[in-house]
Structures are given as structure tokens and as C-alpha cells.
Amino acid sequence: MVKICCIGAGYVGGPTMAVIALKCPSIEVAVVDISVARITAWNSDELPIYEPGLDDVVKQCRGKNLFFSTEVEKHVSEADIIFVSVNTPTKTRGLGAGKAADLTYWESAARMIADVSKNDKIVVEKSTVPVKTAEAIEKILTHNCKGINFQILSNPEFLAEGTAIQDLFHPDRVLIGGRDTPEGQKAIQTLKKVYAHWVPEDRIICTNLWSAELSKLAANAFLAQRISSVNAMSALCEATGADVTQVSNAVGKDSRIGPKFLNASVGFGGSCFQKDILNLVYICECNGLPEVANYWKQVIKVNDYQKSRFVNRMVSSMFNTVSGKKIAILGFAFKKDTGDTRETPAIDVCKGLLGDNAHLSIYDPQVTQEQIQRDLSMEKFDWDHPTHLQPVIPYGVKQVNVVSDAHEATKDAHGLCILTEWDEFKTLDFKRIYDNMQKPAFVFDGRNVVDASKLREIGFIVYTIGKPL
Ligand code: NAD
Ligand code: UGA
Structure with a gap:
């Protein structure tokens, strides 16, 4: 049985992993988080986030092939594929404050993965990160790896809140970026197989790492730009009738x-x-x-x-x-x-x-x-x-x-x-x-x-x- 572990049981990690567990009964999925309160809620009747359809999906898989846990290191060390879906907020101090992404949470997750891993693993960037983050993560992993091989993939998430479950069931596309080496391409195929359980193949796009990372930032920028465009027009509408x-x-x-x-x-x-x-x-x-x-x-x-x-x-x-x-x-x-x-x-x-x-x-x-x-x-x-x-x-x-x-x-x-x-x-x-x-x-x-x-x-x-x- 393939084992997946997702670090970060938030708005992305929780629903995404629940849908993978539902669509792939042969895969065991563990979602881990340092927040005890969040994990307790995921294991209760009152899930930590409100999202239409989510309760139903979680109820169908929880305890079968979907587990929520605070035993971060145990599940990371057992997994073949590790998704990292931690928060990547805006830096509030130091270099780039008010603009740059704060990768503290990501870096600490990467160091922990290197620390506890005993077999080769695929590490998947699910969080939205600056382009070239995979290079930094690779460095952290390979310099601490004790002979273990890590393949880094970028697999950004495009779900919108409020429609997360439908977006995950019927994504416009799934994007997977990886290294252009035989090992990198093999890792891409492994992740592609997971999604292929329910996503049509022509909707799974494979690119290089930097294109995948940048496409996520570009997609959000284009979407927000449309809203600012129409909002700018709204001011002109009010002025003109x-x-x-x-x-x-x-x-x-x-x-x-x-x-x-x-x-x-x-x-x-x-x-x-x-x-x-x-x-x-x-x-x-x-x-x-x-x-x-x-x-x-x-x-x-x-x-x-x-x-x-x-x-x-x-x-x-x-x-x-x-x-x-x-x-x-x-x-x-x-x-x-x-x-x-x-x-x-x-x-x-x-x-x-x-x-x-x-x-x-x-x-x-x-x-x-x-x-x-x-x-x-x-x-x-x-x-x-x-x-x-x-x-x-x-x-x-x-x-x-x-x-x-x-x-x-x-x-x-x-x-x-x-x-x-x-x-x-x-x-x-x-x-x-x-x-x-x-x-x-x-x-x-x-x-x-x-x-x-x-x-x-x-x-x-x-x-x-x-x-x-
Ligand atoms: P979130 O804050 O809801 O969840 C992140 C979780 O990670 C938290 O529960 C936190 O406790 C946990 N965490 C942080 N560091 C950890 C560590 N070292 N070990 C274990 N757990 C750790 O955030 P989110 O909304 O799920 O977003 C996660 C990422 O996905 C962000 O990069 C975001 O930009 C991206 N994203 C979000 C959405 C969305 O709709 N919210 C959609 C697409 C992409
Ligand atoms: C957005 C994107 O739609 C997702 O594809 C992306 O994965 C996600 O961000 C992310 O990266 O976090 P989300 O923020 O959950 O999803 O919700 P949206 O539906 O995009 O709405 C964002 C904001 O724009 C809301 O405040 C919404 O009210 C506003 N909006 C949206 C408008 O003002 N006008 C519109 O026409 C659409």
C-alpha cells in the first residue's frame, strides 16, 4: 500500500487529502499537524473548517484509509510521498517584510523530513511558494539526507474555499512540476498515478519545477487582477451613471x-x-x-x-x-x-x-x-x-x-x-x-x-x- 503523509491539516491539507483518500482506497493517507486543537477537531464531529460537502467525504474515509494525527515524525518517516501544505504567510519583519513569503514553517518541515526519513521519498510542495523554493528545499534535504534520495515536486493547489470539494472532484487542471532527470520524471509519474484515479489524464499537466511554482502565483495574480479591473470600473460607473x-x-x-x-x-x-x-x-x-x-x-x-x-x-x-x-x-x-x-x-x-x-x-x-x-x-x-x-x-x-x-x-x-x-x-x-x-x-x-x-x-x-x- 502506498503511504501518503500531508504536513499541515489546514484549509488545503485537510480537504485535499480527504479527497485523495476517498478516490484512492488503496492509498493510506495521514494528515499531520503541530496544532493539537486542529487535529482534535478533524477527529471529531465538528471539523475545524466549514466547507460544503467536506463532512461527508471525511466521514466516508476517516479511520479506514484517512487518519489525522499529531504524531508528525512517525507518519513522515513511514510515508512514500510527503505533501507539505503548511502556511506560507507574508513576512512581517526583516528582509522583504510586508512582501516576501515567510518560509519558516516550510523550512522547519523540510528539516524535520530530512531528520526522520529512513527511505527514499517524494516531497511535494502543496503550499504556494516563491518560484525557486524547490531549489532551497532540495539543498536542505540533500545536505541533511544521510544517503537517502529525495525527489521534490511542485503540485500547487487551485481550489477555492466554499467550493473546495467540487474543485477537487473536478479540477480544471492538476499541475505537477519536477526535475528533468530520469528520477524526477519517475517521481512525476508516481504522483500522476495518484491523481489519475479520478482526474482525466489530459487535465494533468506536467512541467518543469519553476513553471509549476510560478504558474500558481501567476494564476492568483490574474484572478485578482480581474477583480481589481472590474472594481476600478465600478468607481467609473458611479461617476458616470x-x-x-x-x-x-x-x-x-x-x-x-x-x-x-x-x-x-x-x-x-x-x-x-x-x-x-x-x-x-x-x-x-x-x-x-x-x-x-x-x-x-x-x-x-x-x-x-x-x-x-x-x-x-x-x-x-x-x-x-x-x-x-x-x-x-x-x-x-x-x-x-x-x-x-x-x-x-x-x-x-x-x-x-x-x-x-x-x-x-x-x-x-x-x-x-x-x-x-x-x-x-x-x-x-x-x-x-x-x-x-x-x-x-x-x-x-x-x-x-x-x-x-x-x-x-x-x-x-x-x-x-x-x-x-x-x-x-x-x-x-x-x-x-x-x-x-x-x-x-x-x-x-x-x-x-x-x-x-x-x-x-x-x-x-x-x-x-x-x-x-
Ligand atoms: P492553514 O493555515 O489553514 O494550514 C496550515 C497548517 O500547517 C496549520 O494548521 C499549521 O498548524 C500547520 N503547520 C505549520 N507548520 C507546521 C509544521 N512544521 N509541522 C506540521 N504542521 C505545521 O493554511 P492553508 O489555507 O491550508 O494554506 C496552506 C498553503 O496552501 C499556503 O501556502 C496557501 O498559500 C496555499 N493555498 C491555500 C488555499 C486556500 O484556499 N486556503 C488554496 C490554494 C493554496
Ligand atoms: C482563490 C482562487 O480562486 C483559487 O483558485 C486559489 O487556489 C486560492 O485563491 C488560493 O490560492 O488560496 P479563494 O480565495 O478561496 O480562492 O476564493 P475566490 O473565490 O477566489 O475569492 C477570493 C476573493 O475575491 C473573495 O473575497 C471574493 O468575494 C472576491 N471576488 C471573487 C470578487 O470580489 N469578485 C469576483 O468576481 C470573484
Whole structure:
């Protein structure tokens, strides 16, 4: 039986390995992590991440050929293929701070692999890493290897949260990069065989290591660039009377452009787009390509502009002050169908409003009060560096109150703003909400989910991104 071990039981490691275990009953898969709490949750009925369809997959394989464990070294030493899916956050200090990827977690995993290995192994980069990381990992492994042969492969992950299981079941492509040597090619074939259990062969792309590493950064940069492009257009729509939904639709009908990923929003969030573009920018700068670096930097700048533009619009609409006013925040996760709040635009919007002394009443169907308080108390980029974390000093309940439904959040509020496109926000009883709010009652829709004309009929003053007022 082939044995796979995955280091890192997070948003990528957990679902990816669960699907491999489901699709490959002849392979034993162990997912290991240094976080006892995470592993305990993976072994319980309450999985550590919310992802549609995940419970079902885990239940089918857990205890059969899928195991979650904190015995990192044991499982690593027994495995034939080791996936490394640890976090690769943005550095917060030292060389490249604020841009470069922090490979501390990756390096410590690589050193541990070298330490405990007793037979030849394939080590797979699943985390998103800077191009040429495989070279560094190879050095760490071969200089500590005690005669063992390691083959490094790059196999970046393209799943999106909220649709992870479907993305893993039916990937657009699986990308495997390896060395152009007989051993490297053999390793590629071994990994290809794993995916070939359920992925059509023509969707498994094999490349050299650097192309695979760079393709991942490029894919995220292209995706984020589309959002910044449509968000930049949304500002122009508001200034001219065009409607961004109509513009996106018209533009997306061009088959060379395509209709997906053209929804204007309050800004993109999530753990990866910003981090990966900053990483790309840093690599360009290190390679003497400042013009290329500046091009990609602009994607982040437009995203930051979109978030602050939204806050400024809120404050200026509400007579230039929100001081002491109750504002309902509907949605805190970075997108619907996930409880993940990493780099969610809601953090910047809430901090902007708190800066103007607003009182926030926040509701999200999947995010806990503790998580929201932690997010609002943290410095930029600190969320993925557990060692930097200070104890959370929560905002007082008057300033930030986290509640369990949208009606409670909006009661007596001066304004409500929608920051995540949860389906339930489309069907709220807005008449009841209006009756219970202060007047004039404002709606600020950061996701274009409400029917603005119906809300205006009720009496609301409505602002939606990229639409005529
Ligand atoms: P995560 O923070 O959810 O999970 C990483 C896990 O690794 C954590 O549980 C952490 O405790 C564990 N870990 C860190 N160092 C370890 C060590 N030395 N030994 C054992 N465990 C260790 O992160 P994630 O969202 O799963 O992302 C992982 C990587 O995948 C990142 O590089 C990210 O850029 C990339 N990625 C993420 C997504 C996504 O949707 N989240 C999609 C594609 C790629
Ligand atoms: C993204 C990519 O889609 C994945 O392919 C990639 O694997 C992953 O990053 C990663 O490397 O981590 P994810 O961040 O989970 O996945 O979610 P997306 O659906 O890409 O959404 C990202 C952000 O963009 C969200 O805040 C979303 O609301 C926003 N968005 C998305 C828009 O504002 N408009 C759109 O049209 C699409």
C-alpha cells in the first residue's frame, strides 16, 4: 500500500487529502499537524473548517484509509510521498517584510523530513511558494539526507474555499512540476498515478519545477487582477451613471474575456490573493524588474482603494459622521460558504468605521464572536504568525457587538452594510428591518446582492457598488 503523509491539516491539507483518500482506497493517507486543537477537531464531529460537502467525504474515509494525527515524525518517516501544505504567510519583519513569503514553517518541515526519513521519498510542495523554493528545499534535504534520495515536486493547489470539494472532484487542471532527470520524471509519474484515479489524464499537466511554482502565483495574480479591473470600473460607473453589472455582462460576453470573476465588490479578501501578489512583486524586484513589480502592485492598490472608497462613501452619505451611530454589518467572512476571515475586506471596513467612532453590530452565519474580536484587534499580516500574537483586547460591547441574526444586528441601526454575499441576505424581510431602523435608513451593499429599487420603494437610501444612485 502506498503511504501518503500531508504536513499541515489546514484549509488545503485537510480537504485535499480527504479527497485523495476517498478516490484512492488503496492509498493510506495521514494528515499531520503541530496544532493539537486542529487535529482534535478533524477527529471529531465538528471539523475545524466549514466547507460544503467536506463532512461527508471525511466521514466516508476517516479511520479506514484517512487518519489525522499529531504524531508528525512517525507518519513522515513511514510515508512514500510527503505533501507539505503548511502556511506560507507574508513576512512581517526583516528582509522583504510586508512582501516576501515567510518560509519558516516550510523550512522547519523540510528539516524535520530530512531528520526522520529512513527511505527514499517524494516531497511535494502543496503550499504556494516563491518560484525557486524547490531549489532551497532540495539543498536542505540533500545536505541533511544521510544517503537517502529525495525527489521534490511542485503540485500547487487551485481550489477555492466554499467550493473546495467540487474543485477537487473536478479540477480544471492538476499541475505537477519536477526535475528533468530520469528520477524526477519517475517521481512525476508516481504522483500522476495518484491523481489519475479520478482526474482525466489530459487535465494533468506536467512541467518543469519553476513553471509549476510560478504558474500558481501567476494564476492568483490574474484572478485578482480581474477583480481589481472590474472594481476600478465600478468607481467609473458611479461617476458616470453606467451600471457595473451591465458593463461586466457586456464585457464578459466576449469569449476571449469570459463571464466569470467579474463581480464588482467591496474588494477581494482571502488568505492568498494579496499574499501571493506581494510575493510576486518581491520576486520581480529581486530579479531587477521594477516595472513588472509595479504593474502587479497596482492590483493591490486598487483593492485597498476600493475598501477605503466604500468606507468614505458610507461616512459621507451619513452626513459626514458615524460617531456614536449604530451600523449593522451583515457578513464578515471573506466570501460566502466559508467561515474563513483571513484578509476579509470586512476587517478594513470595520476598522475604518471604528476609526470614525461608529458602534458596530456584526452578524455572520459562520464566524464566531471570538474570531471577529481577534481579527479586529490584530495588526496587518499578524494573523498567520502565531508567535507574534498578543492577547486579544476585545472592543467593548458598545463599540463591537457580535449578534446571532440579521434582525438583531439591524435593530435601531442608522445604516446596514452587506460585506459577504451570503444567500440568506437576499431574502431578508427588509420591510421589517426598515421599520426597526433609525431614519433615514441607509443600506450600503458591498456585494450587489440586494434589489436596490425594491429597497428604495420601502424607503431606504441605497448605495450599491458601481450602480447609479
Ligand atoms: P492553514 O493555515 O489553514 O494550514 C496550515 C497548517 O500547517 C496549520 O494548521 C499549521 O498548524 C500547520 N503547520 C505549520 N507548520 C507546521 C509544521 N512544521 N509541522 C506540521 N504542521 C505545521 O493554511 P492553508 O489555507 O491550508 O494554506 C496552506 C498553503 O496552501 C499556503 O501556502 C496557501 O498559500 C496555499 N493555498 C491555500 C488555499 C486556500 O484556499 N486556503 C488554496 C490554494 C493554496
Ligand atoms: C482563490 C482562487 O480562486 C483559487 O483558485 C486559489 O487556489 C486560492 O485563491 C488560493 O490560492 O488560496 P479563494 O480565495 O478561496 O480562492 O476564493 P475566490 O473565490 O477566489 O475569492 C477570493 C476573493 O475575491 C473573495 O473575497 C471574493 O468575494 C472576491 N471576488 C471573487 C470578487 O470580489 N469578485 C469576483 O468576481 C470573484
